Structure formats: C-alpha cells, structure tokens
Amino acid sequence: MVDPRYIRMFHEVVQTGSYSGAARRLGYSQPAVSQQMRALEHTVGTPLFTRAGRTMRLTEAGEVLARHAASVLHDLDAAQNQIAAIRQLRAGNLRICSFPSASATIVPAATVHIARDHPDLRIRLIEAEPPDSMETLRRGECDVALAFTYPGVAEQLDGDLVGVAVLDDPVVAVLPKGHRLAKRRSVELADLADERWIAGCTRCRDHFVQECGAVGFEPDIAFTTDDNLAVQSLVAAGTGIALMPSLVLSFLRHPKVISRRVRRLANRQVSAYALRDHHRIPATALMLETFERVGTAMR
Incomplete structure (x- = not known):
C-alpha cells in the first residue's frame, strides 16, 4: 500500500x-x-x-x-x-436498544439533551426486553442498551461490557378502583396472597414469583402479557391484579385502576450498557453520560 x-x-x-x-x-x-x-x-x-x-x-x-x-x-x-x-459530535449515527417503558420516558428525555447540543447526531431506536436487549448489544446490533434488573439477578457483565446506573424504579401494585385495599396508601405483598394475578415479561414474572415465595405464597397467575396497557385493562376488567414498575404508570395509566406502594418490595434497577471498546467512541460515551444525568434528574 x-x-x-x-x-x-x-x-x-x-x-x-x-x-x-x-x-x-x-x-x-x-x-x-x-x-x-x-x-x-x-x-x-x-x-x-x-x-x-x-x-x-x-x-x-x-x-x-x-x-x-x-x-x-x-x-x-x-x-x-x-x-x-x-x-466532535457534529455528525454520526447512534443506535439505542431499549425496553418499552424506558423508550417512552428515559429515551425522549435524553434525546432532548442530545438534540440541543448536537443537532446533527442521528439516533435510531429499537426495542427489546432484557436479556434480549443485552444480546443485541453483544452482537453489535446497537451501540447502547437500556436494560433493567432486580436485586439478586444482576446483569452478568463480562469483560466486554461497561454499564452505568440510571435510576431505581419502584414496583407498585395495580388494583381496580373498587378493590378492598384501595383506601390504603400502601400494602404488604402478603396482603394480596389470595388474589389472581396478571404477570408481565419473563424477567418481571420471575422476580414477582420469587418475591411472593419470600413472603410465603405462590401466586395464582391468571394471565400473562408483555403489553402494559393490556395488563391495566385486564386489571380494570377484574381479571386480576398486577405488579407494575412506576415508570410505566408515569406515562400510561388506565382511568379505572389505581396504584399502591408495596412495602419492602425491591425496586427495579435501570442501567445503560455499552461494549467496552465502544465506550471510547464519543457518541456512545455521550449517550451513557446523558442517560446517567437524565436518570439522576428523574429520581
């Protein structure tokens, strides 16, 4: 050459x-x-x-x-x-893989900052729940992945990945407005042992079953769906009750349901991840930093 x-x-x-x-x-x-x-x-x-x-x-x-x-x-x-x-972040493309409730809340807040300071940086959003989103990142099909974990099931970070904490997302009970516990400001998970349940994605469902087992009961899961609006509609219709991250309810709330804090229930932990080598790429480093800053503002 x-x-x-x-x-x-x-x-x-x-x-x-x-x-x-x-x-x-x-x-x-x-x-x-x-x-x-x-x-x-x-x-x-x-x-x-x-x-x-x-x-x-x-x-x-x-x-x-x-x-x-x-x-x-x-x-x-x-x-x-x-x-x-x-x-110099005057051009370029960035691919983000995120789960739906973060796509509707954290991602828009972060892109406002990016668009203000770097208007020519182009962002593409794809959606996947963890652990699929993490596999998307490992395959190089995205530059930054937003994912959530629960205490005791932390994301397995190998030497090729780096992550930053974004926020802790409280998990609440979603009840129909006429529920027997609707007048309480908070509930114990054990108070709901006899209820029928609507369960969510695989990772959320596994954590839910684990938390129920920790307080002495096995939940009666009547319906399973990843669709948060469907979960709320099913609760409103009386099919069952559900646990749901507060992040979802911040932008999507059925008028016939209420949410109540569940005492001593662990928060969902949201983090942003990138391949370690990609962390040296300015746009990727900027996105991680921005997600961290937005998460701090949302706490």
Missing part, C-alpha cells in the same frame, strides 16, 4: 515541477523530498520521473499516478473531515 504522505508529496512535485519547489511549499528540505520520491518509486516498483537536462518529466507510470493523485488526496481530506465531524 502506498503511504498517503508520499502521494501528497508526489502531487506537490508534479504541481511545482521540481523537488525543490515541492520542498519550499511543504516546508521540507530538498533531499528529504528526493528521498521520499525514491521510496515511492520503490513501493510502486517503477520510475515515476525522468530527467532531460534540468527538466523533470513524468514517466508513463508517473502520468497514471498524477491523474489519480488529486482525487485520492481529495477523498482522504473528505474522509478526515467526516471523521473529525464524528469525533
């Missing part, structure tokens, strides 16, 4: 018509230019210049290289400018 520095110097020699002219324009000594041109000829394997007295002329190979040198240098300059724009 030809060193781009040789191409740039060759172009100047052609433009000025001599080694000394190129040396003056580039701020090199004439012997340095001569040495680099010999190195270029060695790389391409054929002479590029001939001399007729004091006149320097291009060989046929030199003419071929001269025709391409200007466009090569133009493309290199364009690439360097685009890389600089990405490095």
Whole structure:
C-alpha cells in the first residue's frame, strides 16, 4: 500500500515541477523530498520521473499516478473531515436498544439533551426486553442498551461490557378502583396472597414469583402479557391484579385502576450498557453520560 504522505508529496512535485519547489511549499528540505520520491518509486516498483537536462518529466507510470493523485488526496481530506465531524459530535449515527417503558420516558428525555447540543447526531431506536436487549448489544446490533434488573439477578457483565446506573424504579401494585385495599396508601405483598394475578415479561414474572415465595405464597397467575396497557385493562376488567414498575404508570395509566406502594418490595434497577471498546467512541460515551444525568434528574 502506498503511504498517503508520499502521494501528497508526489502531487506537490508534479504541481511545482521540481523537488525543490515541492520542498519550499511543504516546508521540507530538498533531499528529504528526493528521498521520499525514491521510496515511492520503490513501493510502486517503477520510475515515476525522468530527467532531460534540468527538466523533470513524468514517466508513463508517473502520468497514471498524477491523474489519480488529486482525487485520492481529495477523498482522504473528505474522509478526515467526516471523521473529525464524528469525533466532535457534529455528525454520526447512534443506535439505542431499549425496553418499552424506558423508550417512552428515559429515551425522549435524553434525546432532548442530545438534540440541543448536537443537532446533527442521528439516533435510531429499537426495542427489546432484557436479556434480549443485552444480546443485541453483544452482537453489535446497537451501540447502547437500556436494560433493567432486580436485586439478586444482576446483569452478568463480562469483560466486554461497561454499564452505568440510571435510576431505581419502584414496583407498585395495580388494583381496580373498587378493590378492598384501595383506601390504603400502601400494602404488604402478603396482603394480596389470595388474589389472581396478571404477570408481565419473563424477567418481571420471575422476580414477582420469587418475591411472593419470600413472603410465603405462590401466586395464582391468571394471565400473562408483555403489553402494559393490556395488563391495566385486564386489571380494570377484574381479571386480576398486577405488579407494575412506576415508570410505566408515569406515562400510561388506565382511568379505572389505581396504584399502591408495596412495602419492602425491591425496586427495579435501570442501567445503560455499552461494549467496552465502544465506550471510547464519543457518541456512545455521550449517550451513557446523558442517560446517567437524565436518570439522576428523574429520581
């Protein structure tokens, strides 16, 4: 491969018509230019210049290289400018993988900050629940993943991943408005042992069953769905009750349900993750920092 520095110097020699002219324009000594041109000829394997007295002329190979040198240098300059724009966050693309309730709350709040300070940074959002979102990240199909865990089932971070805590999301009981415990400000999970339940995603359901077991009962799960609106509608219709993260209820609340804090129930922990090598990419580092800052403001 030809060193781009040789191409740039060759172009100047052609433009000025001599080694000394190129040396003056580039701020090199004439012997340095001569040495680099010999190195270029060695790389391409054929002479590029001939001399007729004091006149320097291009060989046929030199003419071929001269025709391409200007466009090569133009493309290199364009690439360097685009890389600089990405490095300085004046351009670029960022892919976020998030679970639905974070997509509706944390992501919009973060993108407001990004759009204000870096309006030309383009963001693409895809949705997946953990652990699928983490696998999406590991496969390189997104740059940052928002995921949640519960105490005792923390995300397994191998050496390739880094993460930042975003917020703790309280889990509340969702009850129909006419429920027998509706007048209480908070409840114990054991108070709900005889209820029928609507269960959510796999990770939430596993944690829910574990928490019920810890207070001495096995929940009667009548319906399972990942759709948070469907969960609330089922509760409103009297199919059962549910546990739901507060983040969901901050933007989506059925008019015929109420939420009550469940005492001594662990919060859902929301974090943002990236591949360790990608953490050095300015846009990825910015997104992690922004999610962390937004989470702090939402607490």
